[in-house]
Amino acid sequence: xxxxxxxxxxxxxxxxxxxxxxxxxxxxxxxxxxxxxxxxxxxxxxxxxxxxxxxxxxxxxxxxxxxxxxxxxxxxxxxxxxxxxxxxxxxxxxxxxxxxxxxxxxxxxxxxxxxxxxxxxxxxxxxxxxxxxxxxxxxxxxxxxxxxxxxxxxxxxxxxxxxxxxxxxxxxxxxxxxxxxxxxxxxxxxxxxxxxxxxxxxxxxxxxxxxxxxxxxxxxxxxxxxxxxxxxxxxxxxxxxxxxxxxxxxxxxxxxxxxxxxxxxxxxxxxxxxxxxxxxxxxxxxxxxxxxxxxxxxxxxxxxxxxx
Ligand code: NAP
Numbered sequence: 481x482x483x484x485x486x487x488x489x490x491x492x493x494x495x496x497x498x499x500x501x502x503x504x505x506x507x508x509x510x511x512x513x514x515x516x517x518x519x520x521x522x523x524x525x526x527x528x529x530x531x532x533x534x535x536x537x538x539x540x541x542x543x544x545x546x547x548x549x550x551x552x553x554x555x556x557x558x559x560x561x562x563x564x565x566x567x568x569x570x571x572x573x574x575x576x577x578x579x580x581x582x583x584x585x586x587x588x589x590x591x592x593x594x595x596x597x598x599x600x601x602x603x604x605x606x607x608x609x610x611x612x613x614x615x616x617x618x619x620x621x622x623x624x625x626x627x628x629x630x631x632x633x634x635x636x637x638x639x640x641x642x643x644x645x646x647x648x649x650x651x652x653x654x655x656x657x658x659x660x661x662x663x664x665x666x667x668x669x670x671x672x673x674x675x676x677x678x679x680x681x682x683x684x685x686x687x688x689x690x691x692x693x694x695x696x697x698x699x700x701x702x703x704x705x706x707x708x709x710x711x712x713x714x715x716x717x718x719x720x721x722x723x724x725x726x727x728x729x730x731x732x733x734x735x736x737x738x739x740x741x742x743x744x745x746x747x748x749x750x751x752x753x754x755x756x757x758x759x760x761x762x763x764x765x766x767x768x769x770x771x772x773x774x775x776x777x778x779x780x781x782x783x784x785x786x787x788x
Pocket of ligand 1: 570
């Protein structure tokens, strides 16, 4: 198999932590260039912006966009219009309409658009989905509580409009929820807590409704010091499932399951390669829609100012 040349646009935390190692380990892709305003990677052809990249490297058919959501739409539009297969970090847009526009554009251009949800590739998620497929959920509880100072030090964009605040990690939980639960759900109540000096919430409590009176509660909080919690518990008519560590650990009726872990980002790049080969796109906007609904329906409260 010949590896597909891919460029990374936006060489920040997630590109360095996950994308670059995943591409290095992949037979399907070769990292051929970057777009980085801060210099990129040693030994890798770097360009100051997407226009320069498109002009200089017509040989690269696939772009992976790793910048924050606010500037991503304009860059994604240029990538797709240049005929590039395009992979988007989560969330796929700062708004739902942005993501829908990109999906339409990709269809019209005949290129692959992959709106990624990395948490869906955590080790326990596929097995959880399989186990739940022939059971009826009766109660679901999501608890996603972490320390923002530990995971997002100095990242101003998450506190600016369009940065989503605590939904930046919370949407990962929603991406797992929409992947594993067989039922359609919708937000029926939400409380969003905004620090008095910030434009995005530091905490959010959501309630979803589904068929047969099913209720799902989700608590997201960025003020958690000490142990960090990324748990989803699903009670069903025939047993209880608990995904913890962001989906990496699975318990069924308190028994820890043995899982095969091939890594979230290797899984994303394998999927991107399959989509390109099949001439398909994968754009599931349900997690983003739930966040948008929470902003639309949610009651807002003001809490203490947050300082990094
Ligand atoms: P980051 O480190 O703050 O920023 C990523 C990079 O994007 C920056 O280093 C910069 O790269 C580029 N960039 C920033 N502002 C830009 C602008 N206005 N125009 C063009 N490029 C810009 O953020 P991150 O943590 O990597 O997160 C990026 C995305 O990945 C977010 O959507 C986030 O939700 C997602 N994500 C993050 C994590 C995580 O653990 N951090 C995990 C999963 C997903 P250059 O300096 O190279 O230009």
